[in-house]
Amino acid sequence: MANVWVEDLLERPEVKIAALVDIQEANAKALADRHGLTCGLYTGLEEAIRQSGADLVVDATIPASHYAVSSTAMRLGCHVFSEKPMAATMQEAQDIVRIAEETGRSMAVMQNRRFNRHIRALRGLIADGTIGRIGYTGADFFLAPHFGGFRDAMESPLILDMAIHTFDQARYITGADPVSVYCQEFNPAGSWYAGNAAAICIFEMSDGSIFCYRGSWCAEGVPTSWDADWRINGEKGTAVWDGEHAPYAEVVDPDEQEEVFLKKYTRVEASKPQTEREGHTGGLDEMFAALREGRAAETDCKDNIKSMAMVMGALESARSGCKVTLAEYLAEN
Incomplete structure (x- = not known):
C-alpha cells in the first residue's frame, strides 16, 4: 500500500517526499531504492518529522497503528492523509477528531471507492x-x-x-x-x-x-x-x-x-x-484541494467517523x- 501512495505523490509537483518511516529500516530503504528517493530514512515518526521538517504525514500503516501515527503527527504540526479505517476503535477515532480540533490540523481518510x-x-x-x-x-x-x-x-x-x-x-x-x-x-x-x-x-x-x-x-x-x-x-x-x-x-x-x-x-x-x-488518485486530488482551499476534505475525520x-x-x-x-x-x- 505504501508503494501506491508513493507512486501517486511523486506525480505531484507540489509534493516533496522528505522522509520514509518504517519500524524496519530495511523496508524504508527498499521503498526508497524502488523509486530512486534520496530522502531520510527513519524508524520513528517523531524523529522523522522533527529532522525533516515535514508538514504532511501519509499513514499507510496497519489499522492498529493509525491512532498513534495520526495523533503524533497532528501534535507535531502535520496534516495527515491516512488509509482506512481511521482508527482501530471508536474511542481512538473520537480522540483523533478531538486532536484535530485542538491542533487545527486535518486528518483525511482514503475512501477511494467514492471517487x-x-x-x-x-x-x-x-x-x-x-x-x-x-x-x-x-x-x-x-x-x-x-x-x-x-x-x-x-x-x-x-x-x-x-x-x-x-x-x-x-x-x-x-x-x-x-x-x-x-x-x-x-x-x-x-x-x-x-x-x-x-x-x-x-x-x-x-x-x-x-x-x-x-x-x-x-x-x-x-x-x-x-x-x-x-x-x-x-x-x-x-x-x-x-x-x-x-x-x-x-x-x-x-x-x-x-x-x-x-x-x-x-x-x-x-x-x-x-x-x-478516479480511485486512489481522485481521493488524493480532493485531499490536496482541501488543504489548498483551507476547508475540510470530503473524507475528513469529522465526517468519516460516521462511516x-x-x-x-x-x-x-x-x-x-x-x-x-x-x-x-x-x-x-
Whole structure:
C-alpha cells in the first residue's frame, strides 16, 4: 500500500517526499531504492518529522497503528492523509477528531471507492430529486477473493476489513447518516475463512430511509462488482447501479395513471459528472484541494467517523444479537 501512495505523490509537483518511516529500516530503504528517493530514512515518526521538517504525514500503516501515527503527527504540526479505517476503535477515532480540533490540523481518510465517475453520477441522480425522497437503499456485495494471510484468520473479515467501503458509499450516495443498525454475521458452508465472512446489516438512516447491506467474501460464482450492486427506491421511481456501468433510473411516467395496476415508467439516464480522476488518485486530488482551499476534505475525520460508526455498530449488533443505536458512537462529534 505504501508503494501506491508513493507512486501517486511523486506525480505531484507540489509534493516533496522528505522522509520514509518504517519500524524496519530495511523496508524504508527498499521503498526508497524502488523509486530512486534520496530522502531520510527513519524508524520513528517523531524523529522523522522533527529532522525533516515535514508538514504532511501519509499513514499507510496497519489499522492498529493509525491512532498513534495520526495523533503524533497532528501534535507535531502535520496534516495527515491516512488509509482506512481511521482508527482501530471508536474511542481512538473520537480522540483523533478531538486532536484535530485542538491542533487545527486535518486528518483525511482514503475512501477511494467514492471517487468513481459512476458513483458520483448516481449521487447526482439522487440529489437532483429524480426518484424523489428515498425510502430504501440496498447494496449487494458477493465476491470470493482467496487472499490467504491475515484476512483468513480474522474474526470478522468482511465487516472489519471491507464493508466500510460500501457503508461509506451508502452515506455518499444518499446524503444521509446512520442512526441505528441490526446485523447478523455468519460463515457460510464452504468458507475458507476462520471468522464470519458474510453478513446482512439493516441500517436506519437520518432521513428515515433504510439501508440494507448483504455481503459475502466467500460467494463463488456470479460475482458482483467490488463497488457492489445498488438499488435505491424513492417515491417517484428507482435508481440502479451495477458497480461497473453507468447508473440510471426508472420513474413513473407523468401521464395520467391513477387507476393503473402496474404503472408505466420512463428511463432517466444519469448526467455525466465533471471529468475527475478516479480511485486512489481522485481521493488524493480532493485531499490536496482541501488543504489548498483551507476547508475540510470530503473524507475528513469529522465526517468519516460516521462511516466507522457503521462498522463498529454492526459488529456490536452481531455479537449482542440486538439492534444498536449509534448515537453514543457519535456523541462527541
